[in-house]
Amino acid sequence: MHLNEIMIKTEEIYDGKIFKVTRDTVLLENKNNAIREVVHHSGGVCVVPITDNNEVILVKQFRYPFQEAILEIPAGKLNPNENHYECGLRELLEETGAVPNVYSYLGTAYPTPAYVTEKIHIYLAKGLTFKEQKLDDDEFLDVIRIPFDEAINLVMDNKICDAKTQIALLKTYILTREQPVK
Ligand SMILES: [Mg+2]
Structure with missing residues (x-):
């Protein structure tokens, strides 16, 4: 053993x-x-939504444990019996109103493997069209669009500290470079 x-x-x-x-x-x-x-x-899903103008859509929300409003990509918890593919589409629509034409899986992260069973599934969403946002009754957030390169700078400057957002944005950056890292 x-x-x-x-x-x-x-x-x-x-x-x-x-x-x-x-x-x-x-x-x-x-x-x-x-x-x-x-x-x-139960685990969760996060989505990197990239607009046709190469902006990323972030959400800014108050995170009670840290007592500050922070920038994150749209994300949410899996409902019972919900698959992560559907959960990501649902959370993206609820939080930002976006519906993707291209939706691809970027892998799974274990945010705190020492003592938490949570797995976070990561998706990339492109070809976005927009409907109405549908926030939960206890959910308050601002939707913010910034150029993708600026979001990468915010990660590198430690202005975006959320782990799933850092991982998902950096994976997207590597995948969309002209010569992907082997
Ligand atoms: Mg959320």
Whole structure:
């Protein structure tokens, strides 16, 4: 069992609206026990929406844990039994009103693998047309369009700190360069 841990006991500590927390006892490869506190999350999807003018559509919203309004790409949590392809299209429409003609998968990121089960699926959306935004009752955000190159500069200057946004924008940048990195 090299590079593996076996759960021998699990205890639910908290069951909330967005995540559940367990405190697990595990058997390590040296036969010792250890405690693993795990945040169980259903996962989410983020989308990089690029307009025909090569602008990226970002959303600015207040993030309570950090007590600041930050820039992110549109994103949201998977509903029960929802696949990530559909979830990304739904969140993009709800938050920005955009509907893509081209929609491609850029991979999956584990934002906090040490203690959170969340996986974030990343999509790129192009060929956008626009309908009406449909925000949730407890959701307040500003939709902001900025040139794609400027968004990359904001990532490199640490003005965009959201991890999924950094990863998704940089993947998009690499994919859209004239000579993609091998
Ligand atoms: Mg959202």
